[in-house]
Amino acid sequence: MKHRDDKIARAAHIKARTEGTSNEISFSVLDAAKYAVDNKRQRFSFHEFVSNRAARRETPSDVSRETSEGSPSKASRIRRAQEGSRKQMREAKVARVLRKPSRHSAQHAAAKQKQLSTKRISLEEEIARRKARRRLGRIAALSAVAVITMVFVAIGVWIWHVDVTEQQGYEAMLMDSIELVSQVDDVILQIDDIVNDPFSDDSKKSKQSTLSEIPGCLDVLEQADVKAREASDGLNDPTVKDIANQTVISIAARHAMMQQASELLDASLQVDEAAQQCQDIWSVVLDADDVTHEASKLVEADDPAGSKEKTQQANRLFTDSLAQLKTFQAEHVEVDLSVATAYIEKRIEAAGYAIAADDALIDRNKEEALVQNDWYNEAETEAATLAMKLPSDMDKLFHDAYSEQYSSLIKAYTAKRAEAGASDAVIRDYLGAQGK
Structure with a gap:
């Protein structure tokens, strides 16, 4: 039994040294250990444990008794350790609250982060898409201009060819007329x-x-x-x-x-x-x-x-x-x-x-x-x-x-x-x- 009490005490000291970590032991566990020591391994009742702890906090005799004795009892030490551990856990909890968001807040933040990430990705995709669209638009415009230019050039060449051929035909017709006159x-x-x-x-x-x-x-x-x-x-x-x-x-x-x-x-x-x-x-x-x-x-x-x-x-x-x-x-x-x-x-x-x-x-x-x-x-x-x-x-x-x-x-x-x-x-x- 004593060996077990030492384990609980060591656990409490470890808890004090590891304030704010994931290995922290809750007050409920410490109170349950104390209740087990005091009641000679009797069956643990969380309701009785809470009622007794509240009564002890409200009884001034305990305080006077602890202060009147020359040295604190084991229970007093345990209470002080529990109070120190409780204070440390409160501070650790506040620190966690300050350090970590709640599950809802985390989910909201994650959703927001995902939304921001999605928005960022969507914005980048939109920019890339618009750049690609503009690039395709420029290519299409240049292609259209090139095609139109080629068409106009082809039409111009065709018109020029037709005009030259037509002019040659008229000149040949003129020569035929002169030849007929000479006859x-x-x-x-x-x-x-x-x-x-x-x-x-x-x-x-x-x-x-x-x-x-x-x-x-x-x-x-x-x-x-x-x-x-x-x-x-x-x-x-x-x-x-x-x-x-x-x-x-x-x-x-x-x-x-x-x-x-x-x-x-x-x-x-x-x-x-x-x-x-x-x-x-x-x-x-x-x-x-x-x-x-x-x-x-x-x-x-x-x-x-x-x-x-x-x-x-x-x-x-x-x-x-x-x-x-x-x-x-x-x-x-x-x-x-x-x-x-x-x-x-x-x-x-x-x-x-x-x-x-x-x-x-x-x-x-x-x-x-x-x-x-x-x-x-x-x-x-x-x-x-x-x-x-x-x-x-x-x-x-x-x-x-x-x-x-x-x-x-x-x-x-x-x-x-x-x-x-x-x-x-x-x-x-x-x-x-x-x-x-």
Whole structure:
């Protein structure tokens, strides 16, 4: 038993030395030990133990008894040890309270710490997420800008390629137009020669063939004009566009020249035909004149009968030619044939005097023959005067009439020819520069 009491006492001393530690023995354990010693190992009752301890604290005799004795009893020592241990435990409890939070507070603190940690983690994640989002946004924006830029560049290159191809097409179209224009230049040169001298032998030979080629040339010029105008509308280069415009001008001038030349060539062909008809009529007059000279020779040969016959023949020719000439004059009022008509009439009059003179000679009536012969000579003199007013070539009458009637059209053709020449010079310079 004593050994057990020593253990309890040592335990109490250890408790004093280990104040505030986890090995601390509670007051309930110490009081239970004391109760066991005092009551000789009787059954422990916590309720009785608490009641007795409260009664001892409230009894002043214990205090006086302990103070009156010279040395404290064992129970007193134990009480003092318990009180010291109780004080130490109170202080330790206060210290623990101050040092450690309650379970609720700890849980709250842990929850708060976890919340703070969660918030901290969530904030970091949110920051990282936002950074990633911004980074992805920047990448997406840069990618979008790059794609859009590439699209615009591709569109620009495509537009440029299309424009270049289109411009090349328009230039090729312009070259085709110029080539078509060049195909009619041979006919244009022929027309120039005919217009400059429509009644030369070469012109007379080439008029009909040249006139037959004009419709085809007009069709070619129409095709060239369509190409040149389309090229002019589509070209962007001012220099090439100006060449296209000059080509349009040149084509228009050539087209006008072709139309004017068609009218001039047709008119000149009609003039050639009319002149030929007049020439045929006049050839009859010349034949009658030759017969008249034969009749005069027979008079000198003293053959009035033969002279009469020849004179009558000449008179018939003069009469026929006069009738034809009057008919012709009615159809070709643009030509003045009044002198030729007066000349033939005067020759018919002279032939009548010659026949009358021949009849007088046949009848041996020399006086009558002389009178009729004088009238014949007078008529022939007047006819000779009229003959001096006639052109050396009857065609000249028609040529002069043609030049007067178509002078304005000839001038218009010349002006268009000059206009086409000016445009052609610009085109030739451009083609020459391109050839270099």
